[in-house]
Amino acid sequence: MKILVPVKQVAVLDEDFELRDDGLDADPDFIDHESNEWDDYSYETALQIMEAHSGVEVVPMTVGPEEAEESLRRCLAKGGERAVRVWDDALAGAGPATIAKLIAAVARREGADMVFAGTLSADHSFAMTGICVAAELAWPHVAVVTHLEYEPGAAKATVQRELEGGLVEKLTVDCPAVLTIQLGINQPRYASLRGVKQAKEKPVDELTPADLGVSGEDLAASACFRLRRMFKPAKGQAELIEGTAAEQAARLATIIKELKGAA
């Protein structure tokens, strides 16, 4: 019984940042990296199942460059014996559907029985990678899971989702399945730095898309959208118009004329 947990190293922007010259991303000088918060919860969910039952293996994986290995080490510091990292420089800027194709390929290669992903990533917030993985594998999926009852090897899992207004939806899903896990489902454990250091001894399989049998064309075909531009929207300015009613009306008229002119 194996649970695959795809995780992501996300970008954290400085308060003051600049954009890259090509206008497609923030300047890397203003970016720090850290593990995606949602993935702490999905990984904890998998670890708790592993610890409560024998014969369960949890494998964290990421699609990302060498620096992203840090996130895998943090996972391995908490538990698990090995990890998988998939990368090729051509994957820079790849969208969620492309990433999902690779995650699905790893799931097949590993013979995973379940995939627990984070609901979304803190930087791009697509909230679709996990769901695309389910589509690739042709497995059922449940998104934004806030509670899980699952016995390893069982044909069905019972999950809960929190809806608007505090309403809870309880449903069963056929396994194998992809679940995307929401914050607060558990209390993720702390990865001590000693644990992170010791996790450096644990193996991380490094694979390319080609190793997984995914060709450049497959990847290109999977891109479901194209990034056109990243920008900081100009901030609108509110103005409090003071004075007598006549003065206020005059000022308002001026503004309307200005805006008409600008348009």
Add this chain to the structure above:
Amino acid sequence: MSPLDTTQSAQQITRILFQGFPGWLEVVFYIVGFSAIGVFLYGCYVQIRKYRRGRPLSIPALGRGAWDMVLAMLTHRTIRRRDTPAGNTHWLIFFGFGLLFLGTSTITLEYDILAPLAGVKFWYGDFYLWFSLVMDIAGVGLIIGLLYMMYRRKWLALPKLDYARPDRSPPDPDYDRSDYRREDWAFLWALVLIALTGFLLEAARLVWLRADPLVWDLRWWSPVGAVIAWLLDGAGVSAQGAGTLRMGLWWFHGLLALALIALIPFTKAKHIFTAMAALAVRDPRPAALLPKADLSAAGIGASAITDFTWKQLLHFDACTKCGRCHEACPANATGFPLSPRDLVLTLRELANDTLSAAALPPREALAAIGTGVNQVRPETLWSCRTCAACVEICPVGIEHVPVIVEMRRALIDMSSMEPTLQKVLQNIQTKGNALGENKRKRPAWTKKLDFQIKDAREEPVDVLWFVGDYASFDPRYQKVSQAFARILHAAGVDFGILYEDEMTAGNDVRRVGEEGLYQHLAEANIETLGGCTFKRIVTTDPHTYNTIRNEYPEFGGRYEIEHASAMIRRMLAEGQIRLKKKLEYRVTYHDPCHLGRLNKGYDPPRESIHMLGAELVEMKRARDNSFCCGAGGGRIWIPDPTDKQKPSENRMREAAQIDGLNVFVVNCPKCMNMFEDARKSTGNEERFQVMELIELVAECMDFDQQRAAAGQAAG
């Protein structure tokens, strides 16, 4: 002056041992005596076997430790501290008991060893008479001491001698530890009875041998016995009756004394040995320099009783339950579930229960952290502020702080901690500071200065200022950092900072038990410092000061480091800081634990305050007895519950008792953070201010006026 003239009769001036005993009865006594010694030795073996089940540890400078122990024993200075009557009366018991024991040993030496083996005798004549007198004095001292101990237990009813536990409630089986109370009384009564029956025995023998002038005429050499003999005589006790009484008392006294000796290793009496050993192996800086953990080992910290070192197991046995730590602990004083004494006693009981048998129980039975009987609860461990008030006052040298930190290391490894603390540690891992601020914002406080602080990474400086987290990011303390920069600038000091490359020094990271992160921070900071040229380090933060001074050397970082208060004192004394005015304030000074108790920096801040002209009124708990603000040991990262008094509030109320107090002077960024809040929450906002020593100095240098003047000139 010799009481007798002839050496022949001098030989007869002695006490004939076993006088009037049939031979078989003497044999019975020897059987009992050797059995008692056998039980005693077996008990010692069991105890030593117990300690050896702890982790190995080598003690450096054992000779020096042993010498310190001898001095502490002879002077009783550690027992006198903060409880002089108890110290003095314990001194009477110690010397009384010690002399009586030596006396008995002297007799054994002659009667059982030297006389039968070599025919040497010395216990007669003048020696015997002086011996008798000294023994009587010792016995009186012992009884006085014991009676006082009974008096303070029964009538003074000192709160520190109440064993009811703050970390347990009445249904818990180990809540009030009434067995300890019974043992205390049994021990006192046993000793008192041994001493009293000794005197009665002495008197009965005198009356019994009234006819022998070599006994009766010299009876005043044992004055207490002689007085009691006079009373017995007056009561009409015959020589024969006294002989019978003497035989009965002889056995009662002897058996009780032998029973006590046999029981020493199994009862509180063992402190005679364990306290001495504990003092001899004590560490000079137990809270300032924590033990380095091997990060590559399979486990870390202490989660089982066998994870403690033999020395720690010995320390658990050395506790005499005197309650001084219980009284000094800021967590205990404010209702947190921690008493250092109970922590030690819990672990002692666990060690006794699990490590005394021939074979070790399974690992689960050894678990030291948990909610069961004789287990330390996690909330107890998290209550500690590592202020070392307990370590400071312990008369037998128990080192509580490393014990707590070792157990916290195990908790961190199990990820058993408050979510807020977890978040802070994660922040430190990713951002290098506890406040979760972006690294690049670390030097933001310098932007308010009208001069540029040198970048120590770029150019050599005399003084490298290690700013620290709270001094960099806490808005209130940023003002202090700016003031300190102005002082250094005005004094013409060549100084610089590490700007974005400084990371938190790690003192409190180590003290919450995240040893791996601590070692990473220490190594990273040492590497950064290694790339800079400077003569010495200064910091306003006592926590940073402590770890760089005491703990960085183990990681290869050896620096000359000064706390800002010491540097200010020096610059004031040498006239490098020029004061424009003197202060009229009435102030009190709060010793930060990490500067005071941990590094003995009590005087420079006080001397500085005097040089500024302020009137310093001390609080009752000052210097080595300073009361922690509550922020130490990483507790600044764990919010205190709102239903309890905070240690900082307790301290504010103490300060508020000073009439006409203007300023509560702090000397630490974390103290500042705690007390600014506590001043408000205790309703003292209108009454006095909380200020840093640095701010008082800046006030006397009149920077504001200078700036205003400069502004006018520019205008």
